[in-house]
Amino acid sequence: MSAAHFFALVGVGLFCLGLYALIVRAHLLRKILAVNVMGSGVFLVLAALAKRTGNAAPDPVPQAMVITGIVVAVAATAFALVLMLRLVAETGRAKLPDERIE
Amino acid sequence: MDALTLLPRIFDGVTGLALLLLAFWALASPRLFTGIVMFVAFGLMMSIAWVRLDAPDIALAEVAIGAGLTGALLLAALARLSAAQPAQESTSQSVKRKQTLRLFRWVPALLLAMVAAGLAYAVQSLPPDSPGLSADVAANIARSGVSNPVTAVLLNFRGYDTLLEILVLLLALISVWTLGGLSSRRTVSAGPVLDVLTRVLTPVLLLLSAYLLWAGARSPGGAFQAAAVLAAAGVLLLLAGWRPHPRLTGLPLRLVLVAGPVLFLAFSLTTIATGRNLMEYPPPQAGVLIFFLEAAATLSIGVTLVALFLAERPPDKEGQ
Numbered sequence: 159m160s161a162a163h164f165f166a167l168v169g170v171g172l173f174c175l176g177l178y179a180l181i182v183r184a185h186l187l188r189k190i191l192a193v194n195v196m197g198s199g200v201f202l203v204l205a206a207l208a209k210r211t212g213n214a215a216p217d218p219v220p221q222a223m224v225i226t227g228i229v230v231a232v233a234a235t236a237f238a239l240v241l242m243l244r245l246v247a248e249t250g251r252a253k254l255p256d257e258r259i260e
Numbered sequence: 261m262d263a264l265t266l267l268p269r270i271f272d273g274v275t276g277l278a279l280l281l282l283a284f285w286a287l288a289s290p291r292l293f294t295g296i297v298m299f300v301a302f303g304l305m306m307s308i309a310w311v312r313l314d315a316p317d318i319a320l321a322e323v324a325i326g327a328g329l330t331g332a333l334l335l336a337a338l339a340r341l342s343a344a345q346p347a348q349e350s351t352s353q354s355v356k357r358k359q360t361l362r363l364f365r366w367v368p369a370l371l372l373a374m375v376a377a378g379l380a381y382a383v384q385s386l387p388p389d390s391p392g393l394s395a396d397v398a399a400n401i402a403r404s405g406v407s408n409p410v411t412a413v414l415l416n417f418r419g420y421d422t423l424l425e426i427l428v429l430l431l432a433l434i435s436v437w438t439l440g441g442l443s444s445r446r447t448v449s450a451g452p453v454l455d456v457l458t459r460v461l462t463p464v465l466l467l468l469s470a471y472l473l474w475a476g477a478r479s480p481g482g483a484f485q486a487a488a489v490l491a492a493a494g495v496l497l498l499l500a501g502w503r504p505h506p507r508l509t510g511l512p513l514r515l516v517l518v519a520g521p522v523l524f525l526a527f528s529l530t531t532i533a534t535g536r537n538l539m540e541y542p543p544p545q546a547g548v549l550i551f552f553l554e555a556a557a558t559l560s561i562g563v564t565l566v567a568l569f570l571a572e573r574p575p576d577k578e579g580q
Contacts, residue, residue: 165309174379217391
């Protein structure tokens with residue numbers, strides 16, 4: 159297996175790990191971490207697949223998209239954190255309301 | 261297979277395993293603080309993976325933004341969170357519910373295992389060699405005005421990506437301010453170490469930012485990395501207790517925030533008005549134009565990131 163495919167598989171693993179934590183962890187800060195891990199997994203798949211050029215220089219287009227993605231991810235994270243802190247200020251809890259039907 | 265060809269494979273294997281373990285601990289550790297520290301370590305490990313994938317531009321962006329700035333944002337949010345709710349919840353009732361919930365955790369785990377298997381199969385079935393668009397980039401790089409292919413894609417070939425991205429950043433900041441922002445933090449004395457470190461590091465970081473911006477045309481670097489380093493200097497200053505003068509947080513701050521987006525928009529409208537495609541540079545002036553656009557973008561992105569870190573809404577008008 160080439161390094162490109164190996165890192166792409168690691169990226170798939172990270173995505174699924176993050177998705178699982180996003181579903182089962184209740185704390186919103188943990189959910190924000192989980193989304194960031196998912197994003198890193200996607201970036202890893204993108205950049206790893208750009209490396210499928212043998213010994214030549216990798217494809218720069220996915221690399222540029224990953225850099226754009228990293229900056230957008232940090233902006234989204236900052237906004238999500240402020241949303242979470244506002245929710246805590248309003249409700250006193252860092253979790254989404256539980257809508258279980260009794 | 262001799263040891264020399266085996267060594268990079270072992271290195272890749274350890275890096276990949278460490279990535280998965282660090283991500284697991286970031287998400288599974290019982291304490292949030294541990295989780296965030298693990299996430300920062302995960303970001304640093306990611307940058308090693310980027311270097312292994314021949315992507316030094318992404319490695320720089322990841323170290324500065326993914327690990328550095330995101331870590332600072334998360335830790336600052338955690339500090340505000342523990343100030344808002346000192347006692348961690350965990351009443352006996354919720355513990356009991358957690359136990360019943362834990363029984364059902366294998367359902368999403370099973371579904372996700374299936375998703376993982378499907379994705380892994382999809383990745384594995386892709387052809388092992390695929391040059392993608394690198395041939396097109398290589399054919400046109402001479403006309404792009406820069407010689408670093410990643411910068412050429414970001415600012416020239418797919419310049420609209422960057423245009424939309426700075427707009428997204430501005431949108432995030434406007435959203436934070438629209439929510440009313442956060443109340444200003446208590447400024448605690450930073451202590452002599454951080455004080456001195458900030459004094460020494462700030463000029464170095466400014467210089468490094470300018471260098472990354474200048475070097476981005478030829479070698480790894482560019483507007484985003486430069487902006488991230490600029491933002492790091494700003495975050496350090498904020499942590500050391502510095503606050504911009506109230507006279508600067510009115511119109512001057514907003515002008516700096518929109519300088520990048522406005523210049524990008526003006527340029528793209530000019531290209532359309534002169535009969536070219538959106539963001540199509542005239543080849544002889546492309547290098548100069550890219551440099552000025554990048555400089556404005558660096559300033560705007562850096563200041564936007566610092567403002568996102570502070571998350572305080574400045575007063576609408578001076579003296580109000």
